[in-house]
Amino acid sequence: MLTNKKTKIVATLGPACSTREIIKDMIDAGVNVFRVNFSHADYEDVKEKINLIRGLNEEFGYTTAILGDLQGPKLRVGVMEEGVVVHDGDLITFTTAEDILGTAKKVFMKYQNFPNDVNPGERILLDDGKLIFEIVETDKKSEVIARVIQGGELKSKKGVNLPNTKISLPAMTEKDIADAIFAIGQNVDWIALSFVKTPRDLQDLQELIAEHSEYKIPIVAKIEMPEALENIDKIVAYCDALMVARGDLGVELPAHEVPLVQKELIRRAKTARIPVIVATQMMETMITSLTPTRAEVNDVANSVMDGADAVMLSGETATGNYPVQVIQKMTQIIEAVEDSPLIHVPQNTPQIKTKRFITKTICHHAATMANVIKAKAICTLTNSGYTAFQISAWRPNAHILVFTSNKRILTQLNLLWGVKSFMYSKDVSTDDTVTDINEIVKQKGFVQKGDFLINLAAMPIKDKGMVNTLRVSEIE
Structure with a gap:
């Protein structure tokens, strides 16, 4: 039995969840989106998993979405001798x-532009910030001398972070471009771009998608660098969702600054009416233990109460021992807190008179009115999914039920808070459509006799235009 929670769960695919049975159990326990991590992905394996998930969707009427997550430019050192230790x-x-x-004297850095990008006084963080160096001098060609600030064991191929440096690398490497083209070919629902710094990074991916697909695939901008925080307003204007990627963010920034950054990023996304995912180390203990720590339970609950659309699991489901149990636990936490009156949505009503102003205003009023008249559901007919994004952002108490004839958005919308989508392809008059949809909603058990329900539609229906009608019905 699928859960009725409104906050969505993103689970990373991996060896721990590779069978049809486990994937089905995970969906039943509350997974809404599966993430393909292209840092560790074999194309044949990914193709097999995607087909498996889509087969389950087809068979059981699920709308599970697929998110392709590009690795981005990961800087690394080369291979080290055994047991190298550096001292402060x-x-x-x-x-x-x-x-x-x-x-301990000399290390290969895989990033060719490194000596040219860095300057004396800037820091080099290695192995998730376990080792810290400060740059003393650079010849701007091939060598950089650094002093050890925080020593330890130097291991092979460890990741490098440069929090003070403006890196000249684009957000998409050649590997990312190949992975993105593969993901587009598989018709994934969302693509996440790592290490976004500027809107240009997002435009490059948009152009790649346009070149290889007739459909628009929405982009999740992963925020994990200080530079992205400086450009956040511009980035929000060019992406379709944000991810608070706390792993690298907590290395690039002092870890104690991340909680407020998380809250601020969620607020920015909510103000822009785009979904936001909170990721990394949410239930880390459950990789090997059946019981999460109190702090982890609090972390998931707080992310939900901050207003996240989705919470994400990485190693917990990809390589952990308990991929199904961790979802069940997360669903329990979400259901315990997500209806709390302590959760506030930024109340900035639509101001800018764009061509979508009418639709935005109607969606805002639908969400507000649903709360006032205690409507049980808001039903919207949509071809682009735009109204689903708008209504979801206002966090109404009512169910948000989306009816569409566009098969592509059926699964895409599964990342959005509170949204459930259904296939509907009848082109009948508005009156008939409303009656028809209300009957479907009643049969599915979302409403019963005497309940109020709000219908949004674009009249005339067959033109599939922008929503211009709000109608309140009482179920008979």
Whole structure:
């Protein structure tokens, strides 16, 4: 039995959830979106999983979505000798000239532009910030000398973060471009772009999607760098959703700054009426334990109460021992807090008179009116899914039920808070459509006799234009 929670769960695919049975159990326990992590993806395997999920959708009437997550430019050091340890105050040289075996004196840096991008005084963080170096000098060609600020063991191929440096790398590497083209070919519902810094990064991906698909695939901008925070207003204007990627964010920024950044990013997304996903280490303990810590339970609950549309699991479902139980636990936490009166939505009503102004205003009024008259459901007929984004952002108490003949958005909308979508392809008059939909909603058990229900539609129906009608019905 599928859950009725409104906050969505994104689960990462991996070896721990590779069978049809486990994936079905996960969907039944509350997964709404499966994430394909292209950092560790084999195309044949991904294709198989996508077909499996779509087969389950077809067979059981699920609307589970698929999110392709691009790796982005991951900076790394080369291979190290065994057991290399560096101590505070030591000097070490990072070289891009030749792929040497690393020692405590000299290490290969895989990023060719590194000496040119960095400046003295900037920091180098290695292995998720476990080791910290400060740059002493750079020859701007192939060598950088740095002093160890926080020492430890230097391991092979560990990731590098440069929190103070403006990196000249684009957000999409050659690997990302190949992965994106593959994901587009698989008709994924969403594509997430890592290490977004500027709107240009998002435009490059939009152009790639336009080149390889006749459909628009919405983009999730992953916010994990200080530069992205500086450009957040522009980034929000160019993406379709945000992800608070707390892993790299907590390395690039001091970890104690991340909680407020999370709240601010959720607020920005809500003000822009786009969905937002909170990710990383939400239920980390449950990779190996059946019981999450109190702090993890609090973290998931707080993300929901901050207003996240979705919460995301990574290793917990990809490689953990309890992929189904972690979803059940997360669903329990979500259901316990998501209807709390302590949750507030930013109340900025539509101001800018764009061509969608009427639709935005109608959606806002539908959500407000539903709360006032205690309507049980808001039903919208849509071809683009736009009204679903708008209504969801206002967080009404009513069910948000979307009826569409557009098969592509049926699963896409599953990332949005509170939205449930259904296939509907009759082109009949408005009166007949409303009667028909109200009957379907009643049969599905969302409403019963005497309940109020709000219908939104574009008249005339067959033109599939923008929503221009709001109608209140009482179920008979």
